[in-house]
Amino acid sequence: MEVLTLGWILILIGVILLLVEAFNPGFFLAVPGTTLIIIGAVSLLFPEIFSSTWIILIGIVTALAAAGGSVWLYARITPDKVPSTISRDSLAGKTGIVTKTVEHENINGKVVIDSVDWSARSADGSIAVGTKVRVVKSVGVHVVVEEV
Numbered sequence: 001m002e003v004l005t006l007g008w009i010l011i012l013i014g015v016i017l018l019l020v021e022a023f024n025p026g027f028f029l030a031v032p033g034t035t036l037i038i039i040g041a042v043s044l045l046f047p048e049i050f051s052s053t054w055i056i057l058i059g060i061v062t063a064l065a066a067a068g069g070s071v072w073l074y075a076r077i078t079p080d081k082v083p084s085t086i087s088r089d090s091l092a093g094k095t096g097i098v099t100k101t102v103e104h105e106n107i108n109g110k111v112v113i114d115s116v117d118w119s120a121r122s123a124d125g126s127i128a129v130g131t132k133v134r135v136v137k138s139v140g141v142h143v144v145v146e147e148v
């Protein structure tokens with residue numbers, strides 16, 4: 001295969017990898033994509049490079065630089081806020097507001113607790129929208145609440 005053709009193929013594959021990374025971020029394709037684009041461009045400028053051992057050094061340096069640049073970029077665009085985690089056991093006793101009528105017979109009701117929506121059912125009876133409630137317990141992916 002001709003070196004110029006190989007250079008364009010490397011660039012094309014690199015661009016495809018970067019596009020996949022852009023639509024599905026995760027740091028896994030940015031480094032090889034960037035490395036392939038740079039090696040492809042170098043091979044277009046200096047076609048004889050593939051017949052020397054310099055291509056290995058260029059590949060390693062390019063991959064390291066791309067990895068460092070990707071880590072720096074992701075660190076800049078990632079929010080500083082630590083994600084909140086809530087275990088179902090930590091919900092008992094918390095208070096919230098009913099956003100969709102809560103019934104005893106089903107879990108179609110909705111409550112907001114600490115800015116998080118939860119499916120809910122009442123300990124007994126019906127609880128109207130806007131009513132303040134307290135979590136009695138959590139069962140699976142829903143909470144059981146009572147009016148405060």
